[in-house]
Amino acid sequence: MSDSAVIDTPKASPSHPRQDTLAPFHVILHNDDVNDMQHVVDALVAVTPTRTADAHRIMLQAHFQGRAIVLTTHRERAELYRDRLGSKGLVATVEPAA
Known part of the structure; x- marks a missing residue:
């Protein structure tokens, strides 16, 4: 019987995937007839x-x-920007980057 023991320690895995490994999504700004240009x-x-x-x-x-790409990021952040733009009265959507 040996006095030494081998302890298997699990490898640390990141709790969140790195941003550059997540699928990219575009935040798209759409034209509207409501907001003036300076407000946009x-x-x-x-x-x-x-x-x-x-x-x-x-x-x-x-x-x-009729539309323009505002920025490209991962889905969760893209949805956050879409919602924030919407709170300012702008029309924005999120689409997968091709």
């Missing part, structure tokens, strides 16, 4: 990590083309 830019800057110049470009693309 202000809302984008307030609730997303978007600079004013980029927010202006996104707003114009949505205005002229």
Whole structure:
């Protein structure tokens, strides 16, 4: 009989998958006839990590083309941004990135 014992310790696994391994989703801003252009830019800057110049470009693309990609992230965060944009009166959706 041996006096030494081997203890199997389970390998630590991350409780959350890394962000770069999660499937990407787009947050899409849709044009509407309700909000003025400045409000859209202000809302984008307030609730997303978007600079004013980029927010202006996104707003114009949505205005002229009907929709624009605001950002791409994992699904849970994309849904959070969609909801925050909605709370500012904007129409946004989440779609899988192709």
